[in-house]
Structure formats: structure tokens, C-alpha cells
Amino acid sequence: MRLAEAWRVAIDALRANRLRSMLTMLGVIIGVAAVVVLVAIGTGTKQKIEQQVEGLGSNLLIVVPGQVNIGSAPSVSRLDLSDVDAVTKIVGDRNRVAVTVASGETVAAGAADTFATINGVIETTPQVFVRHLARGTYLSRSDVDTQRRVAVLGWSVAHALFADRDAVGQQITIAGVRFRVIGVFEQLGQSLGIDRDNEVHVPITTAQRLLGTNRVDGIAVKAPNRDEIDDLGARIIAELSRRHPGTEFSAVTQEQILGVLGDILGVLTGVLAAIAGISLLVGGVGVSNIMLVSVRERTKEIGLRKAVGARPRDIGLQFLLEAVLLTTLGGFAGMALGIAASLIVAALSPVPAAITWWSLTLAFGVSAAVGIVFGVVPAQRAGRLDPVVALRTE
Amino acid sequence: MSPAALVAEDVTREYALDGVTVPALRGVSFTVEAGDYVAIIGPSGSGKSTLMHLLGGLDRPTSGRLLIGGRDVAGLGPQELARLRNETIGFVFQSFHLLARTSAVENVALPLVYRGTRAAERRRRARAVLERVGLGHRLDHRPNQLSGGEQQRVAIARALVTDPQVLLADEPTGNLDTRNGQAVLALLEALNREQGVALVIVTHDNEVAARAARRIVMRDGEIVS
Numbered sequence: 001m002r003l004a005e006a007w008r009v010a011i012d013a014l015r016a017n018r019l020r021s022m023l024t025m026l027g028v029i030i031g032v033a034a035v036v037v038l039v040a041i042g043t044g045t046k047q048k049i050e051q052q053v054e055g056l057g058s059n060l061l062i063v064v065p066g067q068v069n070i071g072s073a074p075s076v077s078r079l080d081l082s083d084v085d086a087v088t089k090i091v092g093d094r095n096r097v098a099v100t101v102a103s104g105e106t107v108a109a110g111a112a113d114t115f116a117t118i119n120g121v122i123e124t125t126p127q128v129f130v131r132h133l134a135r136g137t138y139l140s141r142s143d144v145d146t147q148r149r150v151a152v153l154g155w156s157v158a159h160a161l162f163a164d165r166d167a168v169g170q171q172i173t174i175a176g177v178r179f180r181v182i183g184v185f186e187q188l189g190q191s192l193g194i195d196r197d198n199e200v201h202v203p204i205t206t207a208q209r210l211l212g213t214n215r216v217d218g219i220a221v222k223a224p225n226r227d228e229i230d231d232l233g234a235r236i237i238a239e240l241s242r243r244h245p246g247t248e249f250s251a252v253t254q255e256q257i258l259g260v261l262g263d264i265l266g267v268l269t270g271v272l273a274a275i276a277g278i279s280l281l282v283g284g285v286g287v288s289n290i291m292l293v294s295v296r297e298r299t300k301e302i303g304l305r306k307a308v309g310a311r312p313r314d315i316g317l318q319f320l321l322e323a324v325l326l327t328t329l330g331g332f333a334g335m336a337l338g339i340a341a342s343l344i345v346a347a348l349s350p351v352p353a354a355i356t357w358w359s360l361t362l363a364f365g366v367s368a369a370v371g372i373v374f375g376v377v378p379a380q381r382a383g384r385l386d387p388v389v390a391l392r393t394e
Numbered sequence: 395m396s397p398a399a400l401v402a403e404d405v406t407r408e409y410a411l412d413g414v415t416v417p418a419l420r421g422v423s424f425t426v427e428a429g430d431y432v433a434i435i436g437p438s439g440s441g442k443s444t445l446m447h448l449l450g451g452l453d454r455p456t457s458g459r460l461l462i463g464g465r466d467v468a469g470l471g472p473q474e475l476a477r478l479r480n481e482t483i484g485f486v487f488q489s490f491h492l493l494a495r496t497s498a499v500e501n502v503a504l505p506l507v508y509r510g511t512r513a514a515e516r517r518r519r520a521r522a523v524l525e526r527v528g529l530g531h532r533l534d535h536r537p538n539q540l541s542g543g544e545q546q547r548v549a550i551a552r553a554l555v556t557d558p559q560v561l562l563a564d565e566p567t568g569n570l571d572t573r574n575g576q577a578v579l580a581l582l583e584a585l586n587r588e589q590g591v592a593l594v595i596v597t598h599d600n601e602v603a604a605r606a607a608r609r610i611v612m613r614d615g616e617i618v619s
Contacts, residue, residue: 005507016495304491307452308505308552309480311473387452391491 002314010322013294014329021326024290027283028330028370029337032363034276036338039359041345042269044352046262053258057130059223061233063087063240063251078244079216081204084122086243087219090235098128098220101204103211107157109172114160117199118174120207128222136168136183144203151179155187156197174200177210229253273359277366283330284370291323291378295385302382303390316383323375324368331367335360397464399482399559399592400426400449405458407444418444420615421458428559429590431583433603436612443564445612446596450562451479463559480508484553484591486582488565490545492537492552498524499533502551509556523551527581543574550581560592561585567602579605 014021065078081099088097101120106113123139125131134155143150151172158167158181167181179202188196208214221236223229233251240249295302302315339355346353407419419441426432426449436442447453451462454475460467463482470478479485492501502520503511511519524530527547537545546566553561563582567575579602586593595606603609611619 002507002510004513012495300491301493304487304493305504305508306476307450307479307485307491309476309508309556311476311508313473314476314508388447391452391487 003317006314006318006321007325009318010325013298013322014325017294020290024286024326025330025333027286028280028327028367029283029334031276031280031283032331032334032367033338033341034279035273035363035366036335036355036359037341037345037353038272038276039269039362040338040342040353040355041351042265042272043356043359044346044354046265046269047354048352049261049265050258053254053261055130056254057128057222058254059226059229060128060254061221061223061229061236061251062253063219063221063233063236063249064217065244065247065249078247079219079240080214081208081216083240083243084216084219086239087221087236090239091221091232095124095127096222096224098122098125098222099204099216099218100220101207101211101213101215101217103207105175105210107161107172107174107200109161109170112161114157114198116154116157118207118210119199119201120204120211121201122204125201128220132186133183134186135166136181138183139201139203144205147205147209148203149177149179149206150182150202152183152185152201153181154185154197154199156195157200158184174202175210280363280366280370284327284374287323287326287371288374288378290326291319291375292381294322295319295378295382298382299385299390299393302385303387303393306385306387307391312383314383315385316379319379319382320372320375323378324371327367327371327374328364331364334367335364338363397428398425398461399428399430399463400594401459401461402445402449403459405445405448405455405460407441407448407453408456418615419448419455422612422615422617423458424610424617426560426592426594428592429586430592430594431586431607432592432594432610433606433608434594434596434610434612435598435600435603437598439614440612441615442596442598442612444615446562446564446594449560449594450483450485451475476508480505480556482559484556484558484561486546486549486553486561486563486566488568490537490542490549490569492545492548494537497534497536498529498540498548498551501537501548502555504552505556519555520551523555524548526554527551541574542570543577546570546574546578547581550578550585554585554589554591558591560594563593563595565597565599566595567597567599575602 084097084099088094091097099122103118104115105118107116121139122144123141126138138152139150151174153167161167161172162170167184170181172179172181185197221232223232237249237251241247305315342353342355345351403423405419405422406417409416409418422445434442434445448455448460449462451467454467462478465478467475493504499517499520502524503516506516506519521533524533527550529544529547529551532540532544540548561582566578566582570578582593583605585591595602597603610617
């Protein structure tokens with residue numbers, strides 16, 4: 001009953017000073033909305049990247065020369081096609097091994113040209129990585145073995161060169177050498193701002209002649225199942241190290257890539273949330289400030305309530321509820337604003353945003369906690385007011 | 395015979411102002427019996443307000459013994475004092491002290507909130523007391539919709555709603571014109587007569603004090619007659 005009275009008085013007090021209550025709440029609203037939006041963007045980005053890494057195919061092992069370390073310069077490849085044969089022997093199935101040699105080149109068709117990543121590959125690529133063709137066919141083993149000048153275009157390259165026309169069967173030039181288009185990939189979209197459709201697949205043998213090299217940049221192996229990945233990786237690295245004494249090789253799995261990316265994005269999301277949390281803190285200070293004003297304004301009322309029998313804790317509870325009401329109402333409004341802003345960001349910008357229950361719960365919980373933490377001091381002050389002094393106040 | 399409503403035995407009250415101890419009451423002794431009608435009179439600074447705060451349980455004496463409704467206030471904490479005020483004392487102030495933006499009936503019911511009475515019962519009792527003071531037709535009016543005399547009657551109803559043993563009125567007519575002042579005094583006296591509630595009026599107005607059954611004259615923190 002006393003609690004009901006405290007609620008009634010708290011709501012009444014907020015209504016009596018509508019503008020002031022709104023402005024005080026605004027600090028909390030902005031803080032909570034910022035937490036929700038920034039966490040949504042962080043989470044959305046993480047989810048999208050995870051999807052893309054997983055979308056590469058399952059149980060992948062990527063073997064590259066040198067150490068995989070963030071910040072270390074990529075090392076010069078010493079792998080060549082004979083190493084690929086050795087790896088294939090270990091794996092025991094050519095269809096589970098993909099290789100690449102990559103270079104950026106100008107691709108032209110008639111008057112149109114574009115700059116694209118040329119990937120020299122073997123015919124197994126679509127089985128190892130998940131890639132689907134929109135039109136035509138992929139490279140064949142004989143294309144690779146006979147250095148045929150045939151190409152499969154990424155969606156962006158096909159669009160840049162041929163617009164809406166069918167690219168299959170058309171002639172293009174790559175670094176001035178003529179190729180025939182035999183297929184076009186399905187569109188993949190962007191990842192971290194990189195257009196994944198801006199690539200051309202050609203037989204690795206053809207690519208090596210075009211680039212004047214015999215190197216291989218990386219080997220990808222699709223393990224038959226998850227349990228064999230580590231063992232397979234160790235055996236491949238041992239074999240490559242034997243063939244290239246003094247060179248280090250690394251084998252990374254999707255889990256490792258996801259783990260590293262997840263850690264980075266987790267920290268990033270945390271930092272964003274912390275920055276947003278600071279604005280929530282500032283909002284809380286505003287609440288505290290306005291509550292102190294409210295206590296001072298209503299000193300006489302406090303005196304009267306005490307005279308008719310209100311205990312210190314009745315008065316304290318009344319002001320604490322007022323503060324909590326301010327921040328939780330602000331919290332609700334902030335959540336609504338945050339959700340709306342997240343949906344708008346996700347719909348209108350390339351930045352993904354995923355609203356999570358935990359961020360909503362956290363933001364709301366924190367806003368209620370802010371009300372308690374920043375309401376306690378004014379509430380205690382109100383509760384401890386000497387009734388004689390309070391009644392005398394004008 | 396019921397016990398005395400208020401008993402003061404050699405009560406003193408000192409205030410510390412900037413490190414200097416200022417005595418406001420220097421050993422005051424008197425008794426207010428149940429159903430008594432007492433006026434405390436004296437010029438400003440005589441200690442009568444301090445005495446009223448003590449009698450109302452808003453403050454505690456520096457030394458001496460003070461019984462309110464038979465209970466010694468020494469050793470009572472803020473919680474117990476609040477309860478004692480709620481159950482034993484009804485306050486009437488010079489400036490009414492009604493809550494703005496709150497209807498008459500809710501103002502009157504306020505002490506019952508802190509007693510834990512249910513809302514329906516609070517309203518029933520508040521309405522009954524408002525009818526008793528002649529404001530049955532003003533239940534849902536707010537203080538700013540009432541005249542000064544009506545506001546003071548609402549305040550008297552609020553003091554009465556808990557069935558206190560003592561009504562403590564601090565200059566109850568101070569903010570009212572003569573006619574309304576007379577009416578308020580008449581109401582307080584009627585309540586004293588008919589309901590047996592002890593009435594203590596603090597005033598500096600001799601005319602008001604003259605109506606009481608007994609007068610306590612204060613000067614410089616002491617009772618002089």
C-alpha cells in the first residue's frame with residue numbers, strides 16, 4: 001500500500017514536470033539506444049562474417065607458406081604444382097584439394113574493361129569451396145592439363161564487361177591475352193567491403209604462363225570429416241617442410257579463422273558498447289542531479305509527510321522510485337529507438353545489424369540499475385531530512 | 395481515568411549554532427491531560443515553536459523527560475517517532491501544508507497511507523472526517539480550488555483522520571481573516587469538546603489564547619506562568 005502510494009507520487013511528480021522529466025530521460029534514452037544500436041551492428045557484422053567463413057565449405061584446411069600472424073608480412077611463396085601433387089597424394093583424393101595463384105589484372109571485352117583478381121585454379125575448386133555457377137560450365141581437368149585459355153567470370157566482372165548480355169561464349173582479354181568465357185558464377189555479395197564477385201577463374205597452368213611464374217600461393221584441403229583435420233594438417237605440413245627445408249608452413253582451419261575474427265569483433269563490440277555505456281553513465285548523472293533538485297523543491301512536502309507519520313524509508317523509497325521510473329521509462333524509449341535505428345541501419349546501409357535479446361536485456365537492466373545507483377543519494381538525503389527543518393523551509 | 399496525553403518534566407533543548415550552544419528551552423515542565431484545552435503563548439523567540447516540535451515528536455529533548463501518549467520519546471529512533479506521530483498526534487499548521495495537485499480527500503487520507511490502511515478504507519474514513527468538518531461537498535477539490543478557511547479545515551480533517559489523542563495547532567488562524575479564523579477555532583473547540591481530543595494551540599495572539607481552558611505563557615525558553 002505504501003509502495004502503491006510511492007508509485008502514484010512518483011508518476012505524479014514526473015507528470016508535474018513534464019519537460020524536465022523528458023529532458024532528463026533523454027540522456028538515458030540516448031545512452032540505451034546507443035548501446036542497442038552499436039551492439040546490434042557489432043553482432044550483425046560478426047554473424048555475417050561467420051556465415052561467410054562457414055559458407056566457404058566445411059572442414060576446410062588452408063595451407064600457406066610462412067606463419068599466419070596478424071601484422072606479419074605475407075611471405076613469398078615457394079610452393080609449386082609438384083607440391084600440390086605431393087599434398088594430393090597425402091589426401092588421397094584430387095577432388096579434395098584446391099590450389100590458387102592470384103594476381104590483379106585488367107580484363108577487357110571490346111570497349112569495356114575492368115580490373116579483377118585473376119585466380120589460377122584447378123577444376124576441383126567448386127567441390128572444395130562452395131561455389132555455384134549461374135550460367136555455363138566450370139573448368140575441366142583437361143582445361144588445366146592443356147593450359148586452355150578459358151575463363152569463369154565472377155558476377156561483377158561479367159556485369160562490368162557484358163552488362164545484361166550472356167557472357168558465356170564471348171571473347172575477353174586478360175592482360176592482353178585472349179580467353180573464352182565458359183561460365184559465370186552466382187553472385188556472392190560483399191564481405192568487409194570487398195566485392196567477392198570481382199574475380200576470374202582460369203586454369204592454374206594458363207595463369208602461371210600468363211604471369212610468368214610457376215608458384216602456387218595456397219593450397220586448400222577439404223578433410224573428409226572434422227576429426228581428421230588436425231592430423232591431415234600436420235602430415236601436410238611435415239611433407240611440405242621436408243620438400244622445402246628452412247621454410248615454415250601453416251595450416252589454418254575455419255575454426256581458427258572464426259576464432260580470431262570472433263575475438264577481434266567481440267572486442268570491437270565490447271568497446272562500442274562501453275563507449276555507449278559512458279553516455280548512459282552521463283545520463284545517470286543527469287538523473288541524480290535532477291533528483292537532488294526535486295528533493296530540494298519538495299522539502300516542505302517531505303516535512304509534512306514526515307509529520308503525519310512517514311518513516312525515513314517511506315520518503316527514500318518514494319524518491320528512489322521516481323529516479324528508477326525516470327530511467328526505466330527512458331530505458332524503454334531508448335530500446336524502442338535503438339531497435340528502430342538498428343532496423344533502419346540494416347535496411348538502408350551495407351552495415352549489418354542484428355538485435356540480440358542480451359543487448360536489450362542488458363541495456364534495460366543497466367538503465368534500471370542507473371536509476372537505483374544515481375537515485376540512492378538523493379533518496380537518502382530526502383529520507384534523512386529533519387522534519388523540523390523541512391517544515392520551516394519556504 | 396486515561397493517562398495524560400503529554401507530560402514534560404524539566405525538558406531542555408539546545409541547538410549548536412556554529413559551535414556555540416544556544417538554549418531554546420531551559421527546563422520546561424507541564425502536563426496536558428486527555429481532553430485538555432491548552433494555549434501556549436509567548437512572543438517570537440520564546441521557545442514555543444521548539445516546544446511544539448518536541449510535543450509533536452518531530453524532535454527530541456536535549457535533557458529531561460517527555461512522554462507522548464504515555465510513551466517516553468527518549469531512545470525512540472526515527473522509525474518509532476514517525477509511528478508515534480502517526481498514531482498519537484494530529485498537526486495543524488499556520489500555512490496548512492496541503493499537498494498541491496492532490497484532492498482534499500487524498501490529502502486527508504495521507505496519514506493513513508503511512509499506517510498501511512487499504513485504499514478503499516482510507517477514502518471512506520477521509521470522506522467521513524471531511525463531512526465532519528463541513529466539507530462533504532468539496533471532496534475532490536484541490537487546495538488551489540478552496541478558500542483559506544476551507545484549506546485549514548481540510549488540514550484539520552487530515553489531523554483528525556487517525557483519531558489522535560492530541561491536536562497540535564501552530565498558529566492555526568495566522569493566515570486567515572477574522573471570520574474564517576473564528577470558524578476554524580470554533581471547529582477545533584467543538585472537536586475538543588465532543589470527541590475528547592486534547593487541543594494544544596500555539597499562538598502569539600492573546601485573544602485566541604484567552605479562549606483556552608489553560609494558558610502556558612513562555613518567555614526566553616521558560617514557562618513564566
